Amino acid sequence: PAVPQTDFTSRQATPKELVARAIALPGIAGVLVALPDGLRVASEVPAELNADTLAAFVPQIYERMNQSAKELRMGVLNNVSFTVGNVPWRIYRVNAVYLAAFGRAGESLPAAQLSALAGELDRKKSN
Numbered sequence: 001p002a003v004p005q006t007d008f009t010s011r012q013a014t015p016k017e018l019v020a021r022a023i024a025l026p027g028i029a030g031v032l033v034a035l036p037d038g039l040r041v042a043s044e045v046p047a048e049l050n051a052d053t054l055a056a057f058v059p060q061i062y063e064r065m066n067q068s069a070k071e072l073r074m075g076v077l078n079n080v081s082f083t084v085g086n087v088p089w090r091i092y093r094v095n096a097v098y099l100a101a102f103g104r105a106g107e108s109l110p111a112a113q114l115s116a117l118a119g120e121l122d123r124k125k126s127n
Contacts, residue, residue, distance in 0.1 A: 013120040015042035015097070021115050022101055025110045029087070031101040033121070034058045041097070058100045062091045079115070092118035 013021075015033035025046040032043035032055055040055035055072040059089045066077040080091040086105040091098060092115070099118045 004125070012122060013117075015121070018042070018099065018117050018120060019044050022114065024097075025113050027036070027103045027107045027109055029104045030054075031099070034098045034100065036096050036098070037051055058091055059093075059096050062093055062098060066093075079118070081109075081111075090114055092121075094118055094121035097121050 004120065019031050019033060019042040024027055029051065029101065030043070030045035032045060032051055033041040034055035035041060036059050038056035038059055040052050041053035044064070045051045045054065062077070062080050065080045069077045071074065077093075079093075080089075082089050088103045090102075090109050091100045091102065099114075099121060101109060101114055106108045
């Protein structure tokens with residue numbers, strides 16, 4: 001039988017591990033992993049933010065941008081980067097899992113490190 005895309009045992013790293021490693025990066029104020037239906041899998045966000053609410057919107061933000069890119073015949077979206085109130089955000093989709101990170105106002109995100117972490121949400125290579 002086919003393995004569901006949300007089977008985290010077949011990933012290179014678990015969502016909880018990725019969140020812990022991402023939040024330790026310089027400039028990161030919060031990070032979360034979400035499913036396409038908006039359910040939160042793992043997160044570390046400041047107390048004044050609701051991780052479940054953020055997780056509900058992350059797939060919607062990504063997919064709306066992806067749809068626009070398709071309609072413009074630009075190709076498939078790799079990640080979304082935006083700034084709200086001087087706070088940088090970056091959202092990645094790896095198969096059916098989303099990794100979102102946001103920084104501190106006026107600081108930049110470590111894009112290369114976040115991209116590498118997002119890649120670890122991909123499936124383990126078969127031997």
